[in-house]
Ligand code: 3PG
């Protein structure tokens with residue numbers, strides 16, 4: 545993988561694919577970690593006199609413009625962090641983008657509107673993706689891949705564009721890959737992985753593979769309820785992936801066969817509704833009332849999880865244990881985060897939400913060996929999968 549230093553970028557238009565997929569509350573950014581992580585590469589290019597065209601996605605708008613997912617607030621924040629205005633294009637490859645790029649001066653930075661407003665970005669049809677990639681590539685002369693959180697996506701801006709332009713990996717991608725490599729080489733055991741979060745169907749896929757690598761797998765968050773249901777327990781109105789129950793039963797058998805310790809919550813906070821001030825009670829994980837939903841792991845589970853992390857040699861954590869954005873349901877996530885801070889293991893936190901949780905809960909970022917900007921991306925890397933965004937940069 546070439547890095548930035550190999551190109552003379554002065555006066556050239558450089559397209560930077562960043563991951564600026566930050567959590568928003570309306571148009572207020574609630575955690576700017578991914579924007580901050582993208583600054584070094586963008587600043588370095590601007591300082592070298594490049595005309596920097598940043599592109600990124602936000603949320604999952606499914607191929608059409610939707611003001612709810614506009615990157616406009618991100619452009620503003622990026623400008624504040626850079627200490628220089630970031631010119632915002634109100635479309636991705638249309639008139640606005642072309643005008644903005646044409647007017648860029650050496651050392652200036654522009655941000656294009658959300659890539660996923662264009663159906664070509666995520667299309668499974670190679671020809672459609674390639675057609676969009678051509679338009680994106682036409683905006684620049686050099687491509688820099690720095691959106692680590694999206695390198696597992698075979699999307700036009702991640703995979704197809706670098707195949708069309710001279711390309712290099714950005715500083716963030718290089719740094720992330722360096723750390724994650726340590727988790728695939730000879731790692732210190734026991735190796736424990738903690739999984740949680742709400743993108744359940746995304747993550748169920750990785751479990752089969754992880755079972756061949758880990759000593760312990762701790763499951764909390766939205767995913768846990770599908771595991772509890774697969775064991776035949778009532779989960780009430782908790783998040784449930786009904787179509788994946790069989791697959792999860794398979795994982796339970798596989799874990800038993802391989803001697804992997806699969807740790808599930810033993811109690812949960814069962815709430816009357818999905819709300820900050822919802823009423824809740826602590827119930828056994830095997831007895832969630834039919835009219836309630838689990839929004840966090842309970843106190844006994846927190847202790848159990850912490851004990852399974854205390855003597856680990858390596859821990860990878862992806863996904864909050866509950867709805868940490870609501871104070872009342874943040875205790876499980878806090879307990880896991882604190883267990884990692886206290887442990888002497890090599891600890892890696894992966895994922896936008898987990899990283900945001902660490903900061904929101906006020907835990908010291910230097911209490912972890914590494915906080916990755918990629919959740920799905922770091923998981924897939926650890927599984928040993930080939931990541932389209934890295935393949936393209938290596939080509
Ligand atoms: C993420 O938030 O995990 C990355 O930005 C990728 O987003 P995606 O899961 O919607 O592809």
Ligand code: MG
Pocket residue numbers: 895896897918919920
């Ligand atoms: Mg994620």
